[in-house]
Amino acid sequence: ETGVTQTPRHLVMGMTNKKSLKCEQHLGHNAMYWYKQSAKKPLELMFVYNFKEQTENNSVPSRFSPECPNSSHLFLHLHTLQPEDSALYLCASSQAHGMGIWYNEQFFGPGTRLTVL
């Protein structure tokens, strides 16, 4: 595997279900991100992790719970979602500052298309 991978690619869930999205990066990066992409809206940053530590929670409802066990893996746990949470969820990674890089070019996974019924 190369780049950033995400599973599953498609997910349909009911409002009472619990599911998890998985992201893995094979780029040796140490910063990872979750974004939400809805129709007619700009990409919305949800969470940021630097060196496994959460450094940003962009006022995301608690029904979304991120987990970053190591610098290569990122999860998004979902529970009691609402229909308006249906969207494409994108994971990205980049090299954090202080590692010889001073800009934030992010590399994206293919996304998980989530539908909440």
Place this chain on the structure above:
Amino acid sequence: ELKVEQNPLFLSMQEGKNYTIYCNYSTTSDRLYWYRQDPGKSLESLFVLLSNGAVKQEGRLMASLDTKARLSTLHITAAVHDLSATYFCAVEIMNYGGSQGNLIFGKGTKLSVKP
């Protein structure tokens, strides 16, 4: 709050023609990124612009950055069908505390190139 505005949001053009997509932003930054997204696919990094006056070219696409005007342009030369996609600009929030800044994305420009 940093705002990023792209225009146009939709662009239909004929093969062989030239056009420019504009990306305006509302606060100081000298780091701007252009991405391409094909339907159902991921965002692919196209250009990284890191200073005032930066210009990058790849094939039929050329991107530039004017930090004083807070404006970046993506110029398409002699468009071909393969360039049909959605193009996003993203501006990095300058963080002088040591860590990388977050990216704020424009809404994207959906480009359709017709024969």
